[in-house]
Amino acid sequence: MATPESIAAFRFGYGFRPGEEPLAAEAMLAGVPAEARAARGSASTIEERAAVYRRFVRLRRQSDGDSAAAKAEVTRARREIARGLAQARAARVAAAVETPNPLYERLVWFWSDHFSVSALTPLAQAIVPAFEPDAIRPNVAGRFVDLLRAAVTHPAMLEYLSQSRSVGPDSAVGRARQRGLNENLAREALELHTLGVGADYSQADVRQFAELLTGLSVSARGDFAFRPDMAEPGAEVVLGHRYGGKRPSLADIDGALADLARHPATARHIATKLAVHFVADAPDPGLVDALADAWTGSGGELMPVYETLVAHPASAAPLGAKVRQPFEFVVASLRAAGPAVPPPGGAGHPAGVNPVAALQRMNQPIWRAPQPNGWPEQAAAWISPPGLTARIDWASALAAAIEADVDPRAFLDDALRDLASDETRAVVRGAAERWEGIALVLASPEFNRR
């Protein structure tokens, strides 16, 4: 029988770490607000990251038809962007591996996926690493409306969903430069970030919301700016509520975001996503109801929603209804490896163990979801022959790096504790070599499910 702490460690954390006693889910949650507060204290890197991109653009412009030396400068600038992204990805893995508060990291992952941005273009590759620290990490323990506002107005989101190119046709800029609306962010903010596609909104709402969002922009330095000269004059009506009408202002947009945040469809949409992500691909409807009620009852305060989540009987059910997504699997395996494998990006990390490349092979490159709806949740999306092959390869490479004097049976006890089936114990005992036994633990269904 698995203890409640073991279930919580897998369902709400990244599994076990050797030498650490697992905590009850409530105790895991208790550590979340302090992490969010600490994240509020760190300065944004957005301007410095945007500057790297601007340097690349400037060099590229200057190098037109120019010398080989100038072109080499452009290549170097391009590589600097790629290096910044690669370092940030390694650091992202390390943060999840080393955290004393795994539930906080799991929530950061959940919300980053909910507000998915993708490092597709050189600009996005430069600035996407700032998105999570700026918009998500400080806001996961507060009110949803603040998280929503931070995510939707972050330069990475404004670029990813084209909002920075959307101009009110009758605004000063729109008239002078013959520019106009772009519906992209307005649509996805309703469909993905708040109400959900099943909610009762129309194309007219999308259009009006797109008009309302004009003015959200990115400054020349690369940080957020509200540009009244790009904002469509006049009032807009979204879902029957009227916004603006006087001088364009950010307060009108905030008003609409606040109304969307407290809309019952939003509560329902995100309650469902939380239940699906943490508990089961097909969750208990009672859990979804309880989460939506907690959301409505608290006015969109997130901590009471999480409290309901961890305390609900469905969250105490036996593990196995979910497959760990590749990021979770890789992080959990590095945590299980313990001090034998120092985190990526740090000294002593073995060269043959590259979590960023492994995640690419497992089809979950960090900050690179193919579409704005983020990563799939269903088990079958991940456990395909190529997906499982990539996991087994990773398990083998990591096992070889761990091996030294580790007995696979001891490794199994540390990595799976009371969660290992008799069959898995028997298979690991039957391994011919130590590394093989360790790899089998990491490749086992118990380690890959939760």
Place this chain on the structure above:
Amino acid sequence: MSPPATRRGLSRRALLGQGLGAACCLAAAPLVTPVVLAAAPGDNRLVVIVLRGAMDSIAAFPPLGDPAVATMRPGLGRIEGVVELDDRFGMHPALKPLLPFWRRGQLAVAQAVATPYRDKRSHFDGQDLLEAGVSDTGAVHDGWLNRALGLIPGATAETALSVGRENMLLLRGPAPALAWSPGDTLRLRNDERGLLDRLYAGDPLFAAAAKGAVDLSAVDTAGARPDAKGDDPIARFAGQRLAADARIAAFSIIGWDTHVGQANAMVGPLGRLARAITTLADTLGPAWDRTLVVAMTEFGRTARENGSAGTDHGTGGAALLAGGALAGGRVYGDWPGLAEDALYQGRDLMPTADVRHYPALALRALFGLDPAALGRDIFPGLDLDAGPQFLA
């Protein structure tokens, strides 16, 4: 510490570096993603390409004589170097490598088509309906290609396989299918294989994936390696499998969601689409004559250009058909025009045909599927007689 040569991991691929070339290069070109393949009796082949993100049909296949283009698209309407297909429609210059196929009657365009999906204009619901083949998002359970496989006599569990890192809804469902992706080969010693079998014995999902990985490691993967010609490796792999035992293949090409700077943004995905088709034709060789390629997208884009030289989510779009099984060299479908009052809801190209007509007739003609079953089980509600005959 590095493991001695005998400790090569459960899968030796990673440590030997075998296949890493393909893995790295596919990863570097992630815009063409999955392939599914199935073997079936007979010599006919069907390739389904899902264009994810909503292809702008008005730029891909511009209506040359439609005067409304200039008013709807003052900037985007002028595309340099459009290839004339006939006196009504052209083809985007990035598709020019396909012109020889048009001349040979092996390329056709289906204009003003759409799935039954309307009004919410969500990519994800739109793609789900396109792949599920149904008319209502509540009815999305499995893929139409999976249901079709279940009706093709002789398309067995052993012969249906899905290739790719992502499970396409198109082939998801009760008909058993395996997945494989170029560069991923699981090689095991016999005793290792026995251990894995026992490890996964109690978990059907893992057991099926492991069995697929082992079985498919026997497939010749050389074809999937990119080469200097710049072929599309996924399409080449699919073409080689189709030239051998496989009869049905599907994969997707992403990058069509051109909200900004569409004139540039479309060149990449259109080029990938052209390259996929030319690669398929090259690798299929004589079998190309018995092949039909259907490239479909979840919906079209707005008739008007938006405020950032792009287009937003629309309704009616186009499908591209290719292959020797086609009566090509012509544009199919009724063109409703882009005049303001001809548009759907005043903004989108009006769909005049159900895009499901094309894969439905292909399944009937190529694999002998029963028309009644097609209109009931594969594409519920589709009237098979409602559209053009487009097969040779």
